[in-house]
Amino acid sequence: MTTPKLTLVDNAATKLTVETLVIGTVEGTDGPELAQGTNELAAAFDGNLTEALALLGAKGKAEEVVRVPASGSVRANVLLAVGLGKRDENGEIPSEAVRRASGAAARTLNGVSHAATTLSALDLSATVQGTVMGAYAYTRYKSQPGEEPVAKVDLVVPEAKNETAKSALKGATAIGEAVNTARDLINTPPNDLPPATFAERANELGKAAGLEIETMDADELRKHGYGGIIGVGSGSSRPPRLVRMRHKGPKGARKVALVGKGVTFDTGGISLKPAAGMEDMTSDMSGAAAVVATMVLAAKLNYPLDITATVPMAENMPSGSAYRPGDVLTMYGGKTVEVLNTDAEGRLILADAITRACEDEPEYLIEASTLTGAQQVALGKRTPGVMGSEQFRGRVAELSQATGEAGWPMPLPEELRGELDSKLADMSNVTGQRWGGMLVAGHFLSEFVAENTPWAHIDVAGPAYNSNSPWGYTPKGGTGVPVRTMAATLADIAEHG
Structure with missing residues (x-):
C-alpha cells in the first residue's frame, strides 16, 4: 500500500507548477460547467475552457475524465477535467460525488510524479479520501507492476494553513489508509x-x-x-x-x-x-x-x-x-x-x-x-x-x-x-x-x-x-x-x- 504525499496549498491553480492539474466539471443543462475553484483557469483560457472541454466530448457526467493541454498562463502541463455529475436539489455538489471524482482522477494519474487538484476547494475530506482510495494498487504478485500511482498531490484550499484544514487532512488520510x-x-x-x-x-x-x-x-x-x-x-x-x-x-x-x-x-x-x-x-x-x-x-x-x-x-x-x-x-x-x-x-x-x-x-x-x-x-x-x-x-x-x-x-x-x-x-x-x-x-x-x-x-x-x-x-x-x-x-x- 502506497499513499500519495498530500500537501495543502493556497496558491492560485494557475500558478502551480505540476504535471497534471485536476479540475471539476458539473453536468449542466447546456453542457459542462466549471466547478468552484476554477475561475482563474477559465480566465487563463480566455473564457473558452468549457467550450474546449465540450469539443473534446465532456459533459460533466459523474466520473467522466477528459484531458486538455494547458495553455496561456497555466503552468501545469495538462488539465484533467473530471465530472461531478448533476448538482443536488439544493444546488450543491454532494460529498460522495467529490469523493468518487477524486478517485476517478487518481486512478488515471498512474505514472505522474506531481499533480494538484481543485476538487479540494469543494470538499477537502472527500477529496483526500477519494484520492487515497483511488490511488490504491495491489501489485505484490505482479512480476511487472506497471506504472506507480501518483506520488504527490497538492490540495488547493482557500486557507491551507488553517488548523481545521490540517485536521481534516489528517483524519481523511487515516480513513483512506485504513x-x-x-x-x-x-x-x-x-x-x-x-x-x-x-x-x-x-x-x-x-x-x-x-x-x-x-x-x-x-x-x-x-x-x-x-x-x-x-x-x-x-x-x-x-x-x-x-x-x-x-x-x-x-x-x-x-x-x-x-x-x-x-x-x-x-x-x-x-x-x-x-x-x-x-x-x-x-x-x-x-x-x-x-x-x-x-x-x-x-x-x-x-x-x-x-x-x-x-x-x-x-x-x-x-x-x-x-x-x-x-x-x-x-x-x-x-x-x-x-x-x-x-x-x-x-x-x-x-x-x-x-x-x-x-x-x-x-x-x-x-x-x-x-x-x-x-x-x-x-x-x-x-x-x-x-x-x-x-x-x-x-x-x-x-x-x-x-x-x-x-x-x-x-x-x-x-x-x-x-x-x-x-x-x-x-x-x-x-x-x-x-x-x-x-x-x-x-x-x-x-x-x-x-x-x-x-x-x-x-x-x-x-x-x-x-x-x-x-x-x-x-x-x-x-x-x-x-x-x-x-x-x-x-x-x-x-x-x-
Whole structure:
C-alpha cells in the first residue's frame, strides 16, 4: 500500500507548477460547467475552457475524465477535467460525488510524479479520501507492476494553513489508509493468508498501532468451548484462530465491541459451492479485515472510546475431518446448533465471537461480514444491508449513507425466527426455504447478542469485493467496505454517546 504525499496549498491553480492539474466539471443543462475553484483557469483560457472541454466530448457526467493541454498562463502541463455529475436539489455538489471524482482522477494519474487538484476547494475530506482510495494498487504478485500511482498531490484550499484544514487532512488520510489496509488483507491470496498468518498480520498491525492483542489457537478454542469456530475450521489442515484487539480509551469511556467474520477461504465445506466464481471466496474474510483496519484507525486517531474487537478466523474446507450437515455444534456459551448447511458457516463463527464480545458488557456492538448471498439478491453488489436493534441499526445505516458506503436498514420480521427451530438442538443454522435469507441470518445472530445491547450487523457480501471493472475510488478486488461506516459510527458514538 502506497499513499500519495498530500500537501495543502493556497496558491492560485494557475500558478502551480505540476504535471497534471485536476479540475471539476458539473453536468449542466447546456453542457459542462466549471466547478468552484476554477475561475482563474477559465480566465487563463480566455473564457473558452468549457467550450474546449465540450469539443473534446465532456459533459460533466459523474466520473467522466477528459484531458486538455494547458495553455496561456497555466503552468501545469495538462488539465484533467473530471465530472461531478448533476448538482443536488439544493444546488450543491454532494460529498460522495467529490469523493468518487477524486478517485476517478487518481486512478488515471498512474505514472505522474506531481499533480494538484481543485476538487479540494469543494470538499477537502472527500477529496483526500477519494484520492487515497483511488490511488490504491495491489501489485505484490505482479512480476511487472506497471506504472506507480501518483506520488504527490497538492490540495488547493482557500486557507491551507488553517488548523481545521490540517485536521481534516489528517483524519481523511487515516480513513483512506485504513480502507487500503483492509484491501491489502482481502487481496492477499488464500494460500498466503491462512488463519494463523491472518492472526499474525493482525498482531503486527495492532502492535504497531499500540493496541493490546490476544490470540487463541485451536487447542485453546477447543478447551474453552468455541464450538462454532472449531466446527467450521475442522475440515482444514490449517487450524482456526481467534484474535482479540483492544484500544483503551480514557477512564469512563464508552465501551464498544466490534466483531468481523474471518473465513480466509470458503469452499462451502461438505455443502460444496459451485466452481464458477469460487475464487472470489478469498474475500470471505472481508468483515474481519475491515474490523482489524478499523481498530488500527481507532488507535491512530485516538478515539476516546474503549473498543474491543473479537475476530474469529477459520478456513471452511471439505475433508474427512470436516463438519457435516446434520452435526450438532455446542457454541461458546452453551447454545446448541444443528448444522443443516455447512456453507452457512460465517454465522457459526460469528456466534462464538458475539457471545465472547458480549461478556465485556459493551454499550454498543457492531459486526461486519460477508454474511449471505441473499444480501446481493436483495440489494445488489454495492449496497450493504444493516440489521440489528431498530434504533441503532437505523443510526448505523444513516451514517453509512453519509460516508458513501450506502448501507440500507433491513427489518428482522418476527415470523421468520420460527424457521430456525430445530428438532434436535436449540436452533438450526439455516431454514428449509430460500426466502428472506439475509433476514433469517440476522435472526440467527440476534440469538447470541446479550439482552438489551444495541447492535448492528453490516452484511457486505456483495459490496466487500468488486469482481468487475474499477469505478470511482473503488478498484477491482477488495473494496474495504465497511471501514468508513464503522469509523463514522465510532466517531458518532464518541461525540454523542
